[in-house]
Amino acid sequence: MSRTVRLGAGMAFWGDRVQPAIEMVERGDIDYLCCDHLAELTMSILAKQRARNPDRGYTRDILDLLRGALPAIVEKGIRVVTNAGGANPHAAAEAVVALVKELGLSGVRVAVVTGDDIEPAIDDLTDRGVTFDNLDTGEPLSTVRDRLTHAAVYTGCEGIVSALDQGAQIVICGRVTDIALYLGPLVHEFGWARDDWERLGMATVVAHAIECGGQATGGLYDGGWADVPGLEELGYPIAEVSEDGTAVVTKTPGTGGRVDVGTVSEQLVYEILDPANYLTADVTADFTQVRLEEVGPDRVRITGGTGRPAPATLKVNMGYRAGFVGETQFTYTWPRAYEKAQRGLEFLRKRLAAADFRCSDELVEYLGHTSMWGGRVAEPDDPDLPEVVVRYAARCPDADEARKVFTESVPLYNNGPAGIAGIGTRPPLKELYAIWPALIPREHVVQSVEILEV
Amino acid sequence: MRVADLAHGRSGDKGDTCNVGLVAWDDEGYRTLCRELTEERVAAHFGSLVKGSVTRHEMPGIRALNFVLTGALDGGGTLSLRSDHLGKVMYAWLLRMEIAGDR
Numbered sequence: 001m002s003r004t005v006r007l008g009a010g011m012a013f014w015g016d017r018v019q020p021a022i023e024m025v026e027r028g029d030i031d032y033l034c035c036d037h038l039a040e041l042t043m044s045i046l047a048k049q050r051a052r053n054p055d056r057g058y059t060r061d062i063l064d065l066l067r068g069a070l071p072a073i074v075e076k077g078i079r080v081v082t083n084a085g086g087a088n089p090h091a092a093a094e095a096v097v098a099l100v101k102e103l104g105l106s107g108v109r110v111a112v113v114t115g116d117d118i119e120p121a122i123d124d125l126t127d128r129g130v131t132f133d134n135l136d137t138g139e140p141l142s143t144v145r146d147r148l149t150h151a152a153v154y155t156g157c158e159g160i161v162s163a164l165d166q167g168a169q170i171v172i173c174g175r176v177t178d179i180a181l182y183l184g185p186l187v188h189e190f191g192w193a194r195d196d197w198e199r200l201g202m203a204t205v206v207a208h209a210i211e212c213g214g215q216a217t218g219g220l221y222d223g224g225w226a227d228v229p230g231l232e233e234l235g236y237p238i239a240e241v242s243e244d245g246t247a248v249v250t251k252t253p254g255t256g257g258r259v260d261v262g263t264v265s266e267q268l269v270y271e272i273l274d275p276a277n278y279l280t281a282d283v284t285a286d287f288t289q290v291r292l293e294e295v296g297p298d299r300v301r302i303t304g305g306t307g308r309p310a311p312a313t314l315k316v317n318m319g320y321r322a323g324f325v326g327e328t329q330f331t332y333t334w335p336r337a338y339e340k341a342q343r344g345l346e347f348l349r350k351r352l353a354a355a356d357f358r359c360s361d362e363l364v365e366y367l368g369h370t371s372m373w374g375g376r377v378a379e380p381d382d383p384d385l386p387e388v389v390v391r392y393a394a395r396c397p398d399a400d401e402a403r404k405v406f407t408e409s410v411p412l413y414n415n416g417p418a419g420i421a422g423i424g425t426r427p428p429l430k431e432l433y434a435i436w437p438a439l440i441p442r443e444h445v446v447q448s449v450e451i452l453e454v
Numbered sequence: 455m456r457v458a459d460l461a462h463g464r465s466g467d468k469g470d471t472c473n474v475g476l477v478a479w480d481d482e483g484y485r486t487l488c489r490e491l492t493e494e495r496v497a498a499h500f501g502s503l504v505k506g507s508v509t510r511h512e513m514p515g516i517r518a519l520n521f522v523l524t525g526a527l528d529g530g531g532t533l534s535l536r537s538d539h540l541g542k543v544m545y546a547w548l549l550r551m552e553i554a555g556d557r
Contacts, residue, residue: 040469040532044532136469220464221462222464261516262462265518266462266464266475266477267464268518269463269464269473269476269513269516270465271466271473272520273511274509274522288512288514319532361528363536365536371538372538373503374536375503376501376502376503393535432532434532434533435469435530437469
């Protein structure tokens with residue numbers, strides 16, 4: 001009987017529940033807890049936090065998670081791999097070290113993996129011939145250079161493998177790929193060659209199946225949400241990975257949710273482009289021949305994934321400031337609610353024009369009718385409808401312009417058409433960050449590992 | 455019949471691209487979806503919701519079709535003004551599509 005390595009998916013995004021991870025370390029019999037905290041936009045927000053305070057810039061939910069989970073992690077010898085370091089992995093590691101001490105624990109080796117943050121080196125790299133042209137539009141970086149918030153390379157599992165080889169129990173990374181959080185432990189455990197594309201590709205499929213946590217165990221399950229038991233106590237997925245990279249996906253015993261071919265299938269198709277060329281920093285994975293089989297209650301075997309050489313370039317996630325959203329929402333009632341809403345919108349636009357309002361784009365949605373598939377669904381113009389909810393949003397060049405939207409909608413309460421309610425209080429202003437996708441040859445990116453002992 | 459009679463789905467974002475994955479409940483349903491859901495028909499069904507292209511990919515082992523829709527999220531999740539800025543419910547619009555079938 002060949003051995004397996006049990007990887008648990010502890011977090012799927014910044015702000016996710018931490019209880020599933022705590023239950024997993026206590027009852028899931030896992031070897032590794034892998035936690036993904038970073039979405040496309042997250043790095044922009046974290047870079048902004050770091051700019052305000054050099055001790056911030058990481059996702060602080062890792063501390064909530066570890067506060068609950070560390071005693072069991074230490075007792076059972078579970079190892080944690082996380083990208084919660086975000087824009088400031090060192091600060092995250094120091095906070096974790098402080099937490100370990102506060103909990104009265106010791107003998108914990110914490111590793112910091114860096115090398116993803118290339119923002120300080122952009123000009124140097126540009127001089128050395130890296131253009132950072134926009135991958136989608138081809139525009140040169142100079143278009144947005146002065147508005148950049150951060151530049152982080154989606155790095156692979158090398159640093160994690162090295163940290164684990166050095167005995168780290170908690171590995172804190174910045175912008176490594178979600179997949180690397182899972183490949184790192186497997187390469188460390190099984191000693192796979194870095195060009196073992198078939199196993200790396202297969203394991204990438206497994207990692208993709210569980211990396212979004214509850215979305216593999218019955219959360220968001222379109223195939224039968226009404227029949228998924230215990231959504232409120234949803235258990236997160238665990239992959240029992242074999243030496244050949246195939247795995248059985250299951251979940252923490254005694255938790256809510258369900259693992260079957262349907263729930264895992266839906267997650268396999270989530271946020272992929274060409275399944276024959278799933279690009280990561282470590283391998284180009286091929287999902288096209290993946291197969292799923294139920295091998296027991298809440299147990300699904302994944303096979304059939306493979307891979308080819310990793311791309312010669314790595315993806316850079318750069319963010320730049322792109323203005324603010326101005327937004328307001330109000331409700332008109334029967335009779336002729338839609339007609340009133342039209343008059344209300346005319347009022348708002350004329351008031352905004354009088355205030356010299358500037359915006360690059362605007363959007364009107366009628367909530368309950370056109371907010372999801374606007375343009376393909378009829379506007380709510382039946383005069384007998386009980387109510388029509390209007391949401392107006394505009395992309396504005398700065399905060400002052402964005403504020404005007406709510407300000408100029410308030411007079412609708414007593415100067416506009418009858419039958420209005422629900423404007424509410426001023427919503428918080430939302431700053432926009434745009435993503436500037438670019439490529440960098442991998443030889444310019446070097447990960448490094450630093451070990452802290454407690 | 456509708457696509458929803460044969461499959462379930464999920465959708466999400468990558469920048470300004472939205473992908474819609476459909477998983478058929480059985481082999482016959484998968485064959486029907488492969489026949490009916492051409493890139494041209496799916497593009498017509500999404501209409502103004504997709505400014506760019508529609509590309510179809512097949513994953514026969516799990517009876518899945520993946521549709522990649524470019525220019526589908528009003529500039530991308532971080533910029534979009536839409537309530538569904540991440541394309542989370544785009545799949546349901548495809549499930550509503552009427553198709554020719556036996557059931």
